[in-house]
Amino acid sequence: DTAVSQTPKYLVTQMGNDKSIKCEQNLGHDTMYWYKQDSKKFLKIMFSYNNKELIINETVPNRFSPKSPDKAHLNLHINSLELGDSAVYFCASSQDLQKTQYFGPGTRLTVL
């Protein structure tokens, strides 16, 4: 019955690998987001999808590609992982762009 869920919770991988993080929300929301939180706890928006359409695409390397198969899912695929990609990645959702965002528990990615 979790509102916004992410898998995996922890991900440890080698440089150069390709990995995916999945996000699902069961709130019936139209909008989903990916954020990156660095080691200093700074939160930065990466992507926002509204009704499966990309709305916000901040300056993120094109190694990062979000995919929204339906309104309830927004997955994040990362190619050729680099050391600097190590961070906690949060998924969030909101009813629409104007409404309050609800966050998933985060995925801690460690690139070795």
Add this chain to the structure above:
Amino acid sequence: GEDVEQSLFLSVREGDSSVINCTYTDSSSTYLYWYKQEPGAGLQLLTYIFSNMDMKQDQRLTVLLNKKDKHLSLRIADTQTGDSAIYFCAESKGSNYQLIWGAGTKLIIKP
């Protein structure tokens, strides 16, 4: 978080009130938020305030908004050890209502 500023740390004694401050830059922000992040956990929405309000109270939490000074504060009455966390202020900005985040204030509770 250059548009939203918060002190990085606040230390209070258990039972006292905590006041966490935040300044923002966009006077057209529609909503302002407070989120709580406990160690190793996700972001939990605490409360939010619409820009045409100046105060909102919810149990031990009081949010004050001074639009003229672009200053937002979160007061936690009777601070408990369970309130130890990082508190993030965020403003919604622009036509996409993008959230702009402060760096977070770590609340430390002294016994």
